[in-house]
Amino acid sequence: MRTGRLIGQAVLAVAGFVAVFPLLWTALNSLKNNVDIITRVPRVVFTPTLANISYILGRDSVLTGLYNSVVACGCAVLIGVVLGLPAAYAVARYPNRWAGDIQFFVLSLRFLPPVAVAIPLMVIWLQIGLYDTLPALIVTYSLLTISVIMWLAIPAFQAVPKEIEEAAFVDGYGAYSVFWRIALPVAARSLAGAVAFSFVLVWNEFLIALMLSSSNAKTLPIVASELSQQGMNVPWGILNASVVLLSLPPLLFLGVLSGFLNSVFRQKKT
Amino acid sequence: MSAITCSHVDKAYGATTVIRDLNLSIEEHEFVVFLGPSGCGKSTLLRMLAGLEDISGGEVSIGGKVVNDLEPGDRGIAMVFQNYALYPHMTIFDNIAFGLRRQKVPAPEIQKRVGAVAATLGLEPYLGRKPTELSGGQQQRVAIARAMIKTPKVFLFDEPLSNLDAKLRNHMRVEIARLHQSLKTTTVYVTHDQLEAMTLADRIVLLRDGVIEQVGSPAEIYGRPGNLFVAGFIGTPNMNFIEVTPARTENGWTLTGAGAVLAIEGSGFHLRQGERAVLGIRPPDLKTAGAAAGGNLLQGTADLIEFHGNDALVTFGSGGKEISALVPARECPALRAPVRYTFEEESIHLFDAASGVSLRRR
Numbered sequence: 001m002r003t004g005r006l007i008g009q010a011v012l013a014v015a016g017f018v019a020v021f022p023l024l025w026t027a028l029n030s031l032k033n034n035v036d037i038i039t040r041v042p043r044v045v046f047t048p049t050l051a052n053i054s055y056i057l058g059r060d061s062v063l064t065g066l067y068n069s070v071v072a073c074g075c076a077v078l079i080g081v082v083l084g085l086p087a088a089y090a091v092a093r094y095p096n097r098w099a100g101d102i103q104f105f106v107l108s109l110r111f112l113p114p115v116a117v118a119i120p121l122m123v124i125w126l127q128i129g130l131y132d133t134l135p136a137l138i139v140t141y142s143l144l145t146i147s148v149i150m151w152l153a154i155p156a157f158q159a160v161p162k163e164i165e166e167a168a169f170v171d172g173y174g175a176y177s178v179f180w181r182i183a184l185p186v187a188a189r190s191l192a193g194a195v196a197f198s199f200v201l202v203w204n205e206f207l208i209a210l211m212l213s214s215s216n217a218k219t220l221p222i223v224a225s226e227l228s229q230q231g232m233n234v235p236w237g238i239l240n241a242s243v244v245l246l247s248l249p250p251l252l253f254l255g256v257l258s259g260f261l262n263s264v265f266r267q268k269k270t
Numbered sequence: 271m272s273a274i275t276c277s278h279v280d281k282a283y284g285a286t287t288v289i290r291d292l293n294l295s296i297e298e299h300e301f302v303v304f305l306g307p308s309g310c311g312k313s314t315l316l317r318m319l320a321g322l323e324d325i326s327g328g329e330v331s332i333g334g335k336v337v338n339d340l341e342p343g344d345r346g347i348a349m350v351f352q353n354y355a356l357y358p359h360m361t362i363f364d365n366i367a368f369g370l371r372r373q374k375v376p377a378p379e380i381q382k383r384v385g386a387v388a389a390t391l392g393l394e395p396y397l398g399r400k401p402t403e404l405s406g407g408q409q410q411r412v413a414i415a416r417a418m419i420k421t422p423k424v425f426l427f428d429e430p431l432s433n434l435d436a437k438l439r440n441h442m443r444v445e446i447a448r449l450h451q452s453l454k455t456t457t458v459y460v461t462h463d464q465l466e467a468m469t470l471a472d473r474i475v476l477l478r479d480g481v482i483e484q485v486g487s488p489a490e491i492y493g494r495p496g497n498l499f500v501a502g503f504i505g506t507p508n509m510n511f512i513e514v515t516p517a518r519t520e521n522g523w524t525l526t527g528a529g530a531v532l533a534i535e536g537s538g539f540h541l542r543q544g545e546r547a548v549l550g551i552r553p554p555d556l557k558t559a560g561a562a563a564g565g566n567l568l569q570g571t572a573d574l575i576e577f578h579g580n581d582a583l584v585t586f587g588s589g590g591k592e593i594s595a596l597v598p599a600r601e602c603p604a605l606r607a608p609v610r611y612t613f614e615e616e617s618i619h620l621f622d623a624a625s626g627v628s629l630r631r632r
Binding site for chain 1: 352359368369373
């Protein structure tokens, strides 16, 4: 029993190390000079420098990319929430003849390789004249967020006991009030997970952003990838710094979200 | 004026009919229990009264107003659900006040009314807590408080006690009975537990396969069951059924079956010569007969004895038929001993063997 526990903890520790170490190493490397990075023996002790980070933050392309990413992903997630959650609730609670087909269609958007979606979309946006603009990116990303949020929110709404909603009907509330006052707050925990997941998905999205932008609407992942193509030497420190910058917003978003959830669900002490 | 009237009510899901041409009227202040085996449509009927299920045909009126197309909130009803259905994200206070907020009752009055209801049900210490911090019995009390506060015309209870353990169930049953005594609100209560039905009901509506089998007071249903199904469903231990052939004699009838010939006067029943009937007799109505006793006897060898405390249930075979008798524990025979039981004619029931309908003269 005791040894079993020890082995379990050891396995967990190794797995945790494997997961966290690359992130830590990336964060450390973003503070190193190139000399400290490309040594044979990895250096843990070194003279830290903020040069990489200030270089990154000093570049207009990075700031534009950050702005584009925040706006595109933020708006797309917002649209996904506003349209996807009510749609998911309708499918979960008022299923009709097509409810199954709707669910499958929503999922099928994710079956397709992104390229299959991106090329036709590129043509469409070019024709409309919105190619390489934020609105095009927002609308395209909304397709992703709506489908992901719907797909994850349908089971979340179905998990809300039906009697609770019926009790609210008996208490005199209509379908919309029941959605707002009962279904949403009761399912909030799982729904927040769905929203966070959809945010991370579009934040990290690369291929569609690459095909739908040429200069104005580049998102941060595109800008970061371009950093490695400058000059002869790969600027490792700068790359690592850009990765750190790229990782921060989703982490912040998740942190704020989970903090919010904790405060909502903390049991009241009387 | 009756509080609830159902006339020719049907309920169908696609091609399956769950409730067929149901007619029922419930008086004001009455406590009516819908009783029946699972799947008999009793919960569906209750949900139709509540407005949570569509009514496929017929008319339901509550307080003299047809409610077929009214939303649940506009029907003047309050409902208590089997699994309590409390709003998990709200405090107990908010749970109870939720319905009043909808009615735009001013905040001070909400405060006052919630306080009063909470006092009645002993919920004051819990008003600030969330439902998950309460025990099952307390949660059910909150559900009842939530129903009470709206001062509805009709209370609907959907198997409210079946999630509680046996002891708590007895306790809550008494509380519900007391509550009805003091509030006198018309109540419809669904259960599959006949003890709950017998103890709580003014009238029992016994349902099977979406059809009313019998409506009557608990004493009527128990004492004068209208057909074989009702007779078999009500009463623990179950009624004994013996197929008999009636034959006319000079001063009455004889019933032959299960290895016995029983002589009865028979004027209370519509018996017909030679037309097969089913004799029903409840185990507690069988009395131990002395060795010398004559009259109507059912006898055999005791092959199963179940000790109940005060009583013992003796099961014996007679003419290939298992018969049970509930006798005082001190009269309990030894296993495999010969036993003889007799009965009074007033305690027997007779049913038509083909249709199952009671042969009792009304």
